[in-house]
Amino acid sequence: MARDPDPSLELLWRHVAAPAETPTRRGPRQRLSVDAVVDAGIDLADRDGLAALSMRVLAKELGLGVMSLYTYVPSRGDLIVLMVDQVLARRTLPELPEDLADRLEMVARVQYDDCLAHPWILDVVGLRAWLGPASAERYEWQLGAVEGIGLDDIEMDQTIALLTGFAGNAAGSAHRARLAEREMGMSELEWWEANSGELGRVMAGRDYPIAGRVGQAAGEAYQAASDPARELEFGLARIIDGVLVHLGRQPRRPRA
Amino acid sequence: MARDPDPSLELLWRHVAAPAETPTRRGPRQRLSVDAVVDAGIDLADRDGLAALSMRVLAKELGLGVMSLYTYVPSRGDLIVLMVDQVLARRTLPELPEDLADRLEMVARVQYDDCLAHPWILDVVGLRAWLGPASAERYEWQLGAVEGIGLDDIEMDQTIALLTGFAGNAAGSAHRARLAEREMGMSELEWWEANSGELGRVMAGRDYPIAGRVGQAAGEAYQAASDPARELEFGLARIIDGVLVHLGRQPRRPRA
């Protein structure tokens, strides 16, 4: 019975249940802290993405031997879980507005901002990261935005999932657009130059009337680099209206 | 000027522009076909996930030497791109219904089904996979569902992105629930047994009133294993209503 508990649980909650722990430890003091390791991991992932976060480069970044990392963190996977909770913990959650639609909008915008600031979070969703203190607190905060408006418990959960899922998608889309723009100077443009002819040749005979027109419009709009943000506005407005209608309330309709 | 064209483009469109190619090739005939390799990759990824799709095991699966794979496919990344387009190509797209809401629903359900049948697709979105023939055809089909209803080009694109993005999220959620249930017999249940005490101890002092209640309700509902599907119904209804409202039409409201 009762096997060893998951070590990452204790690590996740290390800040809230810290006191009354074993007050003295024998060997040499740790040169760094778990937080320092996790923060360095976050910096690295922010800069170069999750794939570039290897134990070796992280150790070098910290001036540590590779295996020393494992005295702070049981594995790379656990480190990433800690990183997610740490990122969520950094944001002090704003107070929820009075108006319901404004509350829904705020939930989505907070999620969007966090996902855009740390796009690697999107590679990791659904990793039972909700067991950390910051995840729990945020989930509670999100549910507070839809509490007492006439939804049952399951609908509350699904509404939050709908909002945050959409915000994450929009952030991912914006992030990819940002990446593409950054590389546009060199490789992306060259790629088109080298392949547009081939693409036209290969698509000969086939035509995509609507996709061609829409793709061109979207391409022009996105090249202005300001429009992935409009994806957030558009989808968010539709979702909010849909929820309002579901509650029998008046949709927001006119915008600015 | 004009560097070598991307080889994966020719591979993606290999079926439509096949004739008039070099009619004879010198060396020994290939024992397999690109399609056989791609299909085997799809099977493998369906069974064990993208992470388990390594060139070595794929080669073993096909009775080939590892490096022989590279005569069919330039790299693992290109293989995955081909796999995505192949998966999309397998579905014959149904005819779109008359009613607008039904059309939107169908777009979402098709996306949901494909993503649930091949969950690894979700790890790959936004990989400029849309340059393949099946992706192009599907995009055209999706846009056809929102053509002529009063949206401008960019709104059309964003509506499709909203629908398919949500459907993908819902499919990922359902897939994770399915996985959890599959492992519930052994590891998941043991994990809770080993950690529930630790979790309670560590969360002492903190309480999450709404999250606790909702989490319990969701847990009970999801344990019935039939409810991740309701996430699709709920969010889809909200989005469709939101789009209808945006167009000045009457929302669907009552549902069966």
Place this chain on the structure above:
DNA sequence: TAGCGACGTCGTACGGCGTACGGAATAAAT
């Protein structure tokens, strides 16, 4: 105060990955 034992540090090593390279076999073109 001596020394035991726990703990932090880290070098080495193992099995896995994607794939660059080059050689042998094969079949069409000359």
Place this chain on the structure above:
DNA sequence: ATTTATTCCGTACGCCGTACGACGTCGCTA
């Protein structure tokens, strides 16, 4: 019959996460 393009594939390189064990450093107990 020779050349040439192509397939097949063994070997090898540089990555990856991490198991293991040696070694030094400290706190505790005797």
